Amino acid sequence: MQTTPRSLLAALCCVAMLLYSVYLGAVGVLLPYLGRAFSLGEEAQGRLFPANFAGFVVGVLLCGYLSDRWGRKAVLLIGLAVYAGGLSLFGSAGSYPLALAAALLVGAGSGAMEVVANALAADLYPERRAFLLNALQVAFGVGAAVAPTLCRYLLTHGTDWRWLYFGLAAINGVVFVVLSLCRLPQSAAPEALELAALRAVLQKPSFATLCVMQALYVGAEVSFFSWLPTYFEKQLTGGVAWMAGVGTLFWITMTIGRFALGGLLGRFPLMRLNALAAGGGVVFAALALLWHTPLPVLVCVALAGLFFAGIFSLVLAEAGERFPSVAGTAFGGVVAAGGLGGAVIPWVVGALAAGGLGWQGALALVPLTLTGTLVLSLVLLRTPPSGQYQSPAER
DSSP: OOOOOHHHHHHHHHHHHHHHHHHHHHHHHHHHHHHHHHTOOHHHHTTHHHHHHHHHHHHHHHHHHHHHHHOHHHHHHHHHHHHHHHHHHHHHOSSHHHHHHHHHHHHHHHHHHHHHHHHHHHHHOGGGHHHHHHHHHHHHHHHHHHHHHHHHHHHHTTOOHHHHHHHHHHHHHHHHHHHHTOOOOOOSSOOOOOHHHHHHHTTSHHHHHHHHHHHHHHHHHHHHHHHHHHHHHHHSTTOGGGHHHHHHHHHHHHHHHHHHHHTTBTTBOHHHHHHHHHHHHHHHHHHTTSOSSHHHHHHHHHHHHHHHTTHHHHHHHHHHHHSGGGHHHHHHHHHHHHHHHHHHHHHHHHHHIIIIIHHHHHHTHHHHHHHHHHHHHHHHHTSOOOSOOOOGGGO
């Protein structure tokens, strides 16, 4: 049996990332519908985030280890299956506790899909690794940009929200079948998440700083795009018409920003770029909360997306530069930390809004947490690497 062409396998990796981003991008539009279906307030709706991202962290921490031993294909298939199973369970859930359990499965499957898809793409094209990883992020942005508007259109034209979960699970099943029929080449350079190496890297203050930075950023990003539709519905005059459009706009400018970032890499220190990106994000996320009509808020959201765009990948790139010989371990740890931020901070925003602070006050947590990312970027900018970490095998 012939090996499947690398281009097809890389395309499947992009599709896996797109499928995950469609779910994540649609969450903000779905939250009010889920709230009405299960009779939930904002704080209870926000519990979806800890459930989802707790599963995500578990998937990230396990999949590198498993993909190194079982192969990328096997673990990516497991991730696709768990993801589809979680979506199907969520769509059929008759109670909110069961929906939370389904969200845990969705998170675990998507965590495996994200890390293994990136690792497989890097293995397939080691000579064009940066290009392929950026292509996966672009695919993620495209899915997240399309999802809110498509989801809103279907919901307002009579589609039951449950069928959106079933439909995404079915598409996921098609990808599962196609991938199962593929034959992968031998991995050229697998980068599994080595838990022993992770413990050693954790002793480095710079690694802890990167993890905190990523946790703050991911929490801010997920809070911003997930709760903005609710903010438009409940806070802004005439905002209901823009509930889906605000998420789409944010992800369109995020994707444009990721393209633009490619032209700046190599010209400036990574943490200088990150500080500028975080600073711009702070300014425009804060300005977005000052108006009470949609148009100026949409302008600020679009500009915030441009600045948010590069932070995730810049933090990962900094981890790779500081810990090049254990990049897989460093990436896995930083991504897992981001998952923790995505679990906690959006839930806190929902709890604050339900607790009487209101949506304007609750969403102020977004520029506040991004300020933490800005400060830590400046700290690392003034803290050059103290030497390259070596894995135990290299000593």
